[in-house]
Amino acid sequence: MITLYHFLIVGALLFTMGMYAVITRKNAIQVLIGVELMLNASILNMVAFGKFDKIHNTGQLFALFIIVLAAASVAVGLVIILNFYNRAKTIDPNKANTLRG
Numbered sequence: 001m002i003t004l005y006h007f008l009i010v011g012a013l014l015f016t017m018g019m020y021a022v023i024t025r026k027n028a029i030q031v032l033i034g035v036e037l038m039l040n041a042s043i044l045n046m047v048a049f050g051k052f053d054k055i056h057n058t059g060q061l062f063a064l065f066i067i068v069l070a071a072a073s074v075a076v077g078l079v080i081i082l083n084f085y086n087r088a089k090t091i092d093p094n095k096a097n098t099l100r101g
Contacts, residue, residue, distance in 0.1 A: 007048030014041035028081045028091040032074065039070045 014037055021034025043063045050059020085091050 004048055004052050007044060007051075011041045011045040011048070014038075014044065026092050026094060028084070028093050031093060032077045032081070035077075036070060036074065039066060039073075042066060043070075 018034045018037030022031050025031050043066050046059045046063040050057055081091060088095055
C-alpha cells in the first residue's frame, strides 16, 4: 500500500532535483525548468495531503491554484528570457549585468 510517506519521498526528490538544476545550471531555460520541478513537488505534496485528509479537499484546491500560478510564471519567464536573448545574444543568467545602463 502506498502511504503518505511514499508521496513525501517522491516530492522531496523532485524538489531536490529542481533545486540542483536552479543552483548549477548556466542556461536560463534550464533554471526555469528547475523552478517548475520545485513547483511540481509542492503540488504533489498538496495533493498527497489532500488525499489523506478525509474531511476537506483543500490540498486539491491549493494544487489547482499552484498550477495556475506556475503557468503564468512560465509565460512571464519565457518572455523575460526571450527579451534578454534579443538584447544580450545569450541566455546565460550570469551575464544579466549587461542590461545595465
